[in-house]
Amino acid sequence: MNDGQIIAGFLAPHPPHLVYGENPPQNEPRSQGGWEPLRWAYEHARRSLEELKPDVLLVHSPHWITQQGHHFLGVRNLNGKSVDPIFPNLFRYKFELEVDVELAEACCNEAADMGLTTKMMRNPNFRVDYGTITTLHMIRPQWDIPVVGISANNSPYYLTTEEGLEEMDILGKATRKAIEQTGRRAVLLASNTLCHYHFHEEPVPPEDMSQEHPQNYAGYLWDMRMIDLLRQGKISEVFKVLPQFIDEAFAEVKSGAFTWMFAAMDYPELPGELYGYGTVIGTGNAVMEWNLIKAGLAKAA
Amino acid sequence: MSVVSAFLVPGSPLPYVQRDNPPWGEIAAAMETTGKALAASEPDLIAIYSTQWIAVLDQLWQTRAVLQGLHVDENWHEYGDLPFDMKIDVEFAELALKKTAEAGIKAKGVDYDHFPVDTGAIVASNFLNPDGNIPLAITSNNVYHDWQMTESLGRVAADSASELGRKLAVIGVGGLSGSIYRHVINISEDKIADSAEDDWNRKILSMMEQGDTEALAKACPDYAGAARVDMGFKHFAFILGAIGGNFNGATVHAYGPLYGSGGAVVEFDLD
Ligand SMILES: [Fe+2]
Numbered sequence: 001m002n003d004g005q006i007i008a009g010f011l012a013p014h015p016p017h018l019v020y021g022e023n024p025p026q027n028e029p030r031s032q033g034g035w036e037p038l039r040w041a042y043e044h045a046r047r048s049l050e051e052l053k054p055d056v057l058l059v060h061s062p063h064w065i066t067q068q069g070h071h072f073l074g075v076r077n078l079n080g081k082s083v084d085p086i087f088p089n090l091f092r093y094k095f096e097l098e099v100d101v102e103l104a105e106a107c108c109n110e111a112a113d114m115g116l117t118t119k120m121m122r123n124p125n126f127r128v129d130y131g132t133i134t135t136l137h138m139i140r141p142q143w144d145i146p147v148v149g150i151s152a153n154n155s156p157y158y159l160t161t162e163e164g165l166e167e168m169d170i171l172g173k174a175t176r177k178a179i180e181q182t183g184r185r186a187v188l189l190a191s192n193t194l195c196h197y198h199f200h201e202e203p204v205p206p207e208d209m210s211q212e213h214p215q216n217y218a219g220y221l222w223d224m225r226m227i228d229l230l231r232q233g234k235i236s237e238v239f240k241v242l243p244q245f246i247d248e249a250f251a252e253v254k255s256g257a258f259t260w261m262f263a264a265m266d267y268p269e270l271p272g273e274l275y276g277y278g279t280v281i282g283t284g285n286a287v288m289e290w291n292l293i294k295a296g297l298a299k300a301a
Numbered sequence: 302m303s304v305v306s307a308f309l310v311p312g313s314p315l316p317y318v319q320r321d322n323p324p325w326g327e328i329a330a331a332m333e334t335t336g337k338a339l340a341a342s343e344p345d346l347i348a349i350y351s352t353q354w355i356a357v358l359d360q361l362w363q364t365r366a367v368l369q370g371l372h373v374d375e376n377w378h379e380y381g382d383l384p385f386d387m388k389i390d391v392e393f394a395e396l397a398l399k400k401t402a403e404a405g406i407k408a409k410g411v412d413y414d415h416f417p418v419d420t421g422a423i424v425a426s427n428f429l430n431p432d433g434n435i436p437l438a439i440t441s442n443n444v445y446h447d448w449q450m451t452e453s454l455g456r457v458a459a460d461s462a463s464e465l466g467r468k469l470a471v472i473g474v475g476g477l478s479g480s481i482y483r484h485v486i487n488i489s490e491d492k493i494a495d496s497a498e499d500d501w502n503r504k505i506l507s508m509m510e511q512g513d514t515e516a517l518a519k520a521c522p523d524y525a526g527a528a529r530v531d532m533g534f535k536h537f538a539f540i541l542g543a544i545g546g547n548f549n550g551a552t553v554h555a556y557g558p559l560y561g562s563g564g565a566v567v568e569f570d571l572d
Contacts, residue, residue, distance in 0.1 A: 081414070083417060121379075
């Protein structure tokens with residue numbers, strides 16, 4: 001079993017507002033909709049994922065923050081109710097997920113071999129963070145594909161951005177090796193918002209879209225510049241300006257998921273497909289896909 | 302004054318979940334001593350400000366009457382669970398919400414089943430209010446709030462208690478210096494990761510012991526920057542706000558390392 005490969009990567013941000021706007025049965029609060037362009041972008045991504053038929057979804061989330069190393073969910077079945085600490089009015093979600101523990105352990109071991117501090121999360125009472133859950137719900141609401149959940153080590157904040165992202169690069173390379181070894185057909189999910197400047201007050205109701213727009217114009221311009229580069233497949237240029245983007249647009253990609261995903265895909269100079277862009281409480285969010293099968297970089301099932 | 306006792310304690314779960322490790326056990330024992338001092342001050346309620354309850358939009362106050370559950374720390378999950386069973390003084394929280402808004406700070410109550418109560422609030426409440434007999438008020442650390450705003454939140458707590466005629470114990474929950482070990486260490490050999498930060502912690506604790514509030518006010522901003530202090534040391538600002546900026550001295554019941562960062566259990570002398 002050594003024909004494992006990454007078949008696609010998605011930029012898959014996690015504003016809980018998108019789940020709230022959709023009104024799935026798992027989420028307690030009800031809405032009158034909202035953020036439709038982003039939710040429809042995710043519908044597109046869902047259709048593409050359906051065709052990809054992956055064995056596993058790997059997600060790196062900025063809202064599982066760890067200080068001692070990079071952690072991996074390591075309990076086969078996790079369930080509970082996830083309440084967003086910032087938006088408890090919008091997100092109170094009953095989840096149940098299956099973890100691909102074998103792949104998680106392989107990622108954990110590979111990353112350790114490459115010099116990172118790593119840890120398996122074995123506590124069955126662990127509450128999975130809302131970033132992981134939102135991204136997974138938005139891309140695959142059926143919850144029928146096993147997952148690997150990866151924490152965001154706080155290195156880009158504790159060290160410098162560059163030093164922290166170097167760790168994420170290693171984590172990505174280790175993830176790729178682990179996928180290849182375990183023979184999985186894997187899809188990667190980078191759970192990141194772009195420009196992260198946000199409003200400090202919620203409209204009433206929160207889904208009042210007449211109040212939704214970019215909080216920061218310079219941040220919006222940065223988002224467009226980055227998306228434009230990503231759509232052209234100018235990935236090396238993206239990573240050249242990434243630290244400046246992070247600084248000037250307060251971008252959430254600082255937390256590492258974006259770098260992890262591209263490192264795992266070996267930074268392909270491949271145009272990403274933009275399914276949609278929209279703001280959520282003023283922050284910039286893009287749903288994008290890099291389909292490695294279509295690009296001839298991975299084999300179809 | 303409505304405030305009958307005030308304490309600064311670390312929010313790390315390590316002394317609670319692994320007290321048989323000597324460096325952390327010392328802090329655990331001091332937390333229990335402090336719990337006795339708190340009980341002896343006979344408060345009607347305890348106000349907790351915890352650096353680990355991160356808020357972004359508003360100033361949040363817990364308004365759910367009973368908080369029960371099992372929490373697992375996102376970083377220290379391998380050491381086990383943090384069970385909690387807390388009673389909230391809802392009348393106090395409602396008044397504090399009103400007074401927070403009057404102080405010009407947007408405020409919101411939090412009353413949700415399964416809301417993620419933070420590790421620091423649980424550790425402080427389990428150690429210092431072990432039977433859960435004393436009702437609590439718990440408020441958040443809004444990352445956009447500065448020292449002054451946090452002081453005014455402390456004042457809000459004290460004023461709300463006086464208006465209701467309640468005796469208040471105040472706990473600021475958070476760490477001292479913030480440099481940590483990023484790799485796995487032999488926990489029995491845990492120490493403050495950075496010796497300059499160790500010096501800073503000791504200097505600040507000694508100023509507290511002497512009740513030198515003027516020197517502290519001057520030193521705190523430098524300390525916060527130089528020693529990577531947990532959330533800019535705002536948990537101390539909350540205490541200062543609640544006690545009107547003055548205390549006679551303090552007893553440092555313990556000071557020690559928490560995976561390289563600094564933690565101290567401090568009881569302020571208010572008489
Ligand atoms: Fe986020």
